Amino acid sequence: MKITPMKQSLVLHFGEMGSRWGLNRTLGQMYAVIVLTEAPLNADQISEALQISRSNVSMGLKELKSWNLIKLHHVPGDRKEYFSAPSDIWEIARTLVVERRKRELDPTLSTLRDALMEQPSNESDEYTQMRVQQMHDLMEMVTLWTNEMQGMSSEKLSALLKLGEGISKLLDVKDKLLLR
Amino acid sequence: MKITPMKQSLVLHFGEMGSRWGLNRTLGQMYAVIVLTEAPLNADQISEALQISRSNVSMGLKELKSWNLIKLHHVPGDRKEYFSAPSDIWEIARTLVVERRKRELDPTLSTLRDALMEQPSNESDEYTQMRVQQMHDLMEMVTLWTNEMQGMSSEKLSALLKLGEGISKLLDVKDKLLLR
DNA sequence: TACAATTTTCACAAATTACTGAAAATACAG
DNA sequence: CTGTATTTTCAGTAATTTGTGAAAATTGTA
Numbered sequence: 405m406k407i408t409p410m411k412q413s414l415v416l417h418f419g420e421m422g423s424r425w426g427l428n429r430t431l432g433q434m435y436a437v438i439v440l441t442e443a444p445l446n447a448d449q450i451s452e453a454l455q456i457s458r459s460n461v462s463m464g465l466k467e468l469k470s471w472n473l474i475k476l477h478h479v480p481g482d483r484k485e486y487f488s489a490p491s492d493i494w495e496i497a498r499t500l501v502v503e504r505r506k507r508e509l510d511p512t513l514s515t516l517r518d519a520l521m522e523q524p525s526n527e528s529d530e531y532t533q534m535r536v537q538q539m540h541d542l543m544e545m546v547t548l549w550t551n552e553m554q555g556m557s558s559e560k561l562s563a564l565l566k567l568g569e570g571i572s573k574l575l576d577v578k579d580k581l582l583l584r
Numbered sequence: 585m586k587i588t589p590m591k592q593s594l595v596l597h598f599g600e601m602g603s604r605w606g607l608n609r610t611l612g613q614m615y616a617v618i619v620l621t622e623a624p625l626n627a628d629q630i631s632e633a634l635q636i637s638r639s640n641v642s643m644g645l646k647e648l649k650s651w652n653l654i655k656l657h658h659v660p661g662d663r664k665e666y667f668s669a670p671s672d673i674w675e676i677a678r679t680l681v682v683e684r685r686k687r688e689l690d691p692t693l694s695t696l697r698d699a700l701m702e703q704p705s706n707e708s709d710e711y712t713q714m715r716v717q718q719m720h721d722l723m724e725m726v727t728l729w730t731n732e733m734q735g736m737s738s739e740k741l742s743a744l745l746k747l748g749e750g751i752s753k754l755l756d757v758k759d760k761l762l763l764r
Numbered sequence: 765t766a767c768a769a770t771t772t773t774c775a776c777a778a779a780t781t782a783c784t785g786a787a788a789a790t791a792c793a794g
Numbered sequence: 795c796t797g798t799a800t801t802t803t804c805a806g807t808a809a810t811t812t813g814t815g816a817a818a819a820t821t822g823t824a
Binding site for chain 2: 768769771772773774
């Protein structure tokens with residue numbers, strides 16, 4: 405499968421960014437080509453488009469599956485598997501946020517909780533625990549938010565983000581206007 | 585500088601997480617020990633606490649500076665430089681969000697804009713551009729939000745996060761009640 | 765300015781992570 | 795069940811990233 409120059413340059417960029425996004429170069433490229441292509445692709449097509457080995461594609465797909473980022477298709481009369489990305493970009497964003505939270509926050513939250521259970525043996529540990537508590541509380545709030553995000557429709561999510569600076573004003577008047 | 589077992593295990597954990605957070609192991613460990621210690625530390629203390637070379641500490645500090653994550657102190661009569669983290673955990677969070685955005689979103693936003701300027705040469709590129717537009721719009725909204733975050737006090741930020749599920753309700757009544 | 769303390773840089777080494785081809789496993793049509 | 799298409803696994807290698815010590819640069823004091 406050949407790829408247009410426009411797609412090519414986007415794919416290269418997403419490859420470079422991939423590593424900054426907790427994925428890696430190949431994964432970034434793979435997801436880019438899948439997201440930017442309308443028709444579902446099979447592993448051989450991806451392998452050819454990105455000039456990487458078939459086995460590398462297989463491993464990459466496995467990881468994209470673990471991120472819940474791809475949909476699986478079957479074409480009648482064809483034994484190959486085809487992959488596509490959700491057509492709703494908000495769904496992709498939601499998934500990304502949740503999966504990153506799982507990987508970046510959840511394990512830490514658990515470690516922080518463990519540290520809070522311990523008995524501080526001296527003053528220095530008391531300070532440490534205080535900071536741990538602060539981090540814990542903050543991360544827990546973020547977790548609540550990402551959970552909230554999961555339940556929101558794309559429309560609502562979009563409306564929320566569009567608020568932009570409005571969110572600050574909205575917060576100011578919140579107490580006056582609602583929620584008892 | 586020796587380190588208590590509690591701090592030790594936290595430092596090790598943050599080291600492991602560091603790589604998932606766009607930093608790396610050493611940077612994660614370094615920042616952990618700085619955040620969890622009340623008194624500002626000098627490079628030698630960090631080097632000893634983490635059992636890493638002095639030069640590695642120097643490079644790590646350089647990077648933490650580029651993230652705006654540390655404050656610099658001077659102790660009278662001592663030529664060494666001392667480092668600490670902001671005492672307000674929300675300030676740390678704000679900084680992290682903004683710096684990650686700079687690294688993870690800004691370059692992509694610019695690439696997406698470039699792609700949107702191009703003339704699609706065929707149907708496939710038209711689809712690609714449509715997706716690029718969606719991604720661009722989403723990322724731009726996120727950027728607006730992170731900017732908004734920068735201007736918010738820690739109290740306000742905390743209130744916003746505490747909203748949790750309330751945010752959804754708040755959005756529902758917003759249209760009815762205010763902000764024309 | 766000279767000197768010692770401290771920090772930074774950088775070439776190389778060590779460690780980690782990613783990629784490949786070959787072989788094994790799986791899926792499925794006849 | 796057999797044979798073939800397809801996918802997955804995995805050991806070895808390649809590429810990348812990270813860490814070190816020695817040397818250079820910088821800082822501040824006398």
